Amino acid sequence: MSNDMSAPLLLEEEDRVDAANVTSSSSTVAILGSGDFSRSLSMRLVACGYGVAVGSRCVKRIAPGLFLDAVELSSQEAAVAKAKSLVFMALFPEHYPSLLGLRSALAGKILVDVSNAVEMNSNRPSNAEQLAEMFPDSVVVKGFNTISAWTLQTGAQDGSRQVLLCSDSAEAKHEVAQLARRMGFYPVDVGSLCCAQELERKPLHLFPSWRGPVLTTYLLFFFFYCYGFIRGILLPYIAYGQNSFYRLVFDLVNESLPCVALVSLALVYLPGLFAAWLQLWRGTKYQRFPCWLDAWLLRRKQLGLLSFLCAALHGVYSLCLPLRTITQHRLINAAYSQVKAGVEMPWDEQGVWRTDLYVSSGVLGLGILALLAITSLPSVGNILTWREFTFIQSGLGYAALTLSLMHTLVFGWNFAFSSQTYPFYMPPSYMLAVALPCAVLVCRCFLLLPCVSARLARIRRGWESTRKCPVSQHPRVRVDRTGSQV
Numbered sequence: 001m002s003n004d005m006s007a008p009l010l011l012e013e014e015d016r017v018d019a020a021n022v023t024s025s026s027s028t029v030a031i032l033g034s035g036d037f038s039r040s041l042s043m044r045l046v047a048c049g050y051g052v053a054v055g056s057r058c059v060k061r062i063a064p065g066l067f068l069d070a071v072e073l074s075s076q077e078a079a080v081a082k083a084k085s086l087v088f089m090a091l092f093p094e095h096y097p098s099l100l101g102l103r104s105a106l107a108g109k110i111l112v113d114v115s116n117a118v119e120m121n122s123n124r125p126s127n128a129e130q131l132a133e134m135f136p137d138s139v140v141v142k143g144f145n146t147i148s149a150w151t152l153q154t155g156a157q158d159g160s161r162q163v164l165l166c167s168d169s170a171e172a173k174h175e176v177a178q179l180a181r182r183m184g185f186y187p188v189d190v191g192s193l194c195c196a197q198e199l200e201r202k203p204l205h206l207f208p209s210w211r212g213p214v215l216t217t218y219l220l221f222f223f224f225y226c227y228g229f230i231r232g233i234l235l236p237y238i239a240y241g242q243n244s245f246y247r248l249v250f251d252l253v254n255e256s257l258p259c260v261a262l263v264s265l266a267l268v269y270l271p272g273l274f275a276a277w278l279q280l281w282r283g284t285k286y287q288r289f290p291c292w293l294d295a296w297l298l299r300r301k302q303l304g305l306l307s308f309l310c311a312a313l314h315g316v317y318s319l320c321l322p323l324r325t326i327t328q329h330r331l332i333n334a335a336y337s338q339v340k341a342g343v344e345m346p347w348d349e350q351g352v353w354r355t356d357l358y359v360s361s362g363v364l365g366l367g368i369l370a371l372l373a374i375t376s377l378p379s380v381g382n383i384l385t386w387r388e389f390t391f392i393q394s395g396l397g398y399a400a401l402t403l404s405l406m407h408t409l410v411f412g413w414n415f416a417f418s419s420q421t422y423p424f425y426m427p428p429s430y431m432l433a434v435a436l437p438c439a440v441l442v443c444r445c446f447l448l449l450p451c452v453s454a455r456l457a458r459i460r461r462g463w464e465s466t467r468k469c470p471v472s473q474h475p476r477v478r479v480d481r482t483g484s485q486v
Ligand SMILES: NC(=O)C1=CN([C@@H]2O[C@H](COP(=O)(O)OP(=O)(O)OC[C@H]3O[C@@H](n4cnc5c(N)ncnc54)[C@H](OP(=O)(O)O)[C@@H]3O)[C@@H](O)[C@H]2O)C=CC1
Pocket: 032, 033, 034, 035, 036, 037, 038, 055, 056, 057, 058, 089, 090, 091, 092, 093, 095, 098, 114, 115, 116, 144, 145, 146, 147, 148, 149, 150
C-alpha cells in the first residue's frame, strides 16, 4: 500500500478485456440517493449497458421522467439487494449514518464514496474513512468525486476525463476502474484509502499552481505601469506642462506588457540557475533544495505561459498601432509639414536597420515562445522524449530570452534617437526590464564554460560528492580521482 500522491498509476489496459465481459443482467449497479449526481450517473451507466437500481428514501417524491425508464427506482433496501457488488453512495456524508440499518445488506459489497470535503483544514478523517468505519464488512473505494454531474451526463466529452481512485482493496479498485473505463473515463490509481482526504479536497482548490505566477505577473505589470506613468507622463507634465495622459490606455499598457513578458521569462530560467549554483557550491545533488526554490522550480511552466500571454498581447497591441487616431494624425501632419516646407524625408540607413532588427527579433522571439507554450501542453509534451523536451524548453527557451532581450534593447536604442519628444522620457521601464534577463544570460554563459559544465555534469550524474554530503549517508556517491568508488 502506498500513499504517495505524486506518482499516480494509470490502471492497466487489461481491464478493458474484463469490461467487455460485462452484461447488463449480471452487473446491476445500485445508487443510493436520487439527487443530481445520482441522475447523471444513472444515465451514463445505462448508456454503457449497465443495469441501474436507484435507492431512495421515498420513491414517490421523485418527479416522473427525472430518471430514464431503464432505471429501476426502489427503496434503498431493494436497490442494495439488486446490486451485484457495486453501490454508489450519491448522498452527502452527513447522511451516511441514516444508512446504518443497511449494514448487513451492504456487507461484502463495494461502496463507492463520491463525496467531497467542505473545508480545507479539517482534522477529521476523510469521508471515505468514516464510511469504512461505519461499514466494516463492506469495502470502500473513493472515486468519481472530481467528476461533475455535467461531465457524467455528457459522457466525458467535456471536463476532466480522469477518475482518481483510492482504496485499501486492490480488487475493489480494479472493479471500479473497469466500470470507469467502460464509461469513457481514465481511472488513475492514487493509492490506499488514506489518500482519500487529498482527493476530497481536490475540488476545493482553484488553480493552486497558478496563484504565485499570476500574482507575480500582476505585481510586475503594476510596477512597470506605475513606473512608466511617473517617469513618462507625470514628470513631463510637472516639468514641462506636457499633457500626455492619453497614453495611459494604450501606450503605457503596450510598454508594460513586454517588460512583464521579459522579466517573467527571465524568472523561468533563474531558479534553474540557482539550483545549478547550489549544486556546484554544495558539490552534491544529494541535498534537498530549499522549499522556496522547489516551489519556484515547479511554477516555471505557469510563469512561461504567462510570459507568452503578455508577449502575445504586446504583439496584438503593436499591430493595432496604425489604427489609432494619434498615429494617423502624426503621419498626416508630418507629411503635410514636409510638403509645405518642400523637403523630402532623408533615407536613414541606420534607422531602417534598427527598425527591421527590432521587428524581426520580436517576431522570432514570439514565435519561439509560442512553440514553448505548445510543447508545455501535456498532450504534446507526452509524445516528446525527455531529451527533445529539454532541448525545446531549455535550448529554445534561452534563444527566446535572447531574442526578446535584443528586441527590447534595439527598441531602447531606437527610442534614444527620437527622445527629443520627451526629454525626460527614455523608456525607463525598458531599461529596468533588461537588467534581470541580462544577468540570467551572463550566469548561463558562465555555466556553459567547459570546466564548470563538466563539474556540474559529474555532480548531476552522482559521480561527485564533497564533505557536505557525509559518506555515511551516501556511500555510493563517493569517488576518487580516477572515478572508482571508495
Ligand atoms: N452534483 C455534482 O456535480 C457532484 C456531487 N458529488 C457528491 O455527490 C453527492 C450527492 O450530491 P448531489 O447529488 O449533488 O446532491 P443532492 O442534494 O442533489 O442529492 C442528495 C440525495 O441524498 C439522498 N439522501 C439520502 N439520505 C438523506 C438524508 N438523510 N437527508 C437528505 N438527503 C438524503 C436524497 O435522495 P432521496 O431523497 O431519494 O433519498 C438526495 O436526493 C455529494 O456527496 C456530493 O459531494 C460529487 C461530485 C460532483
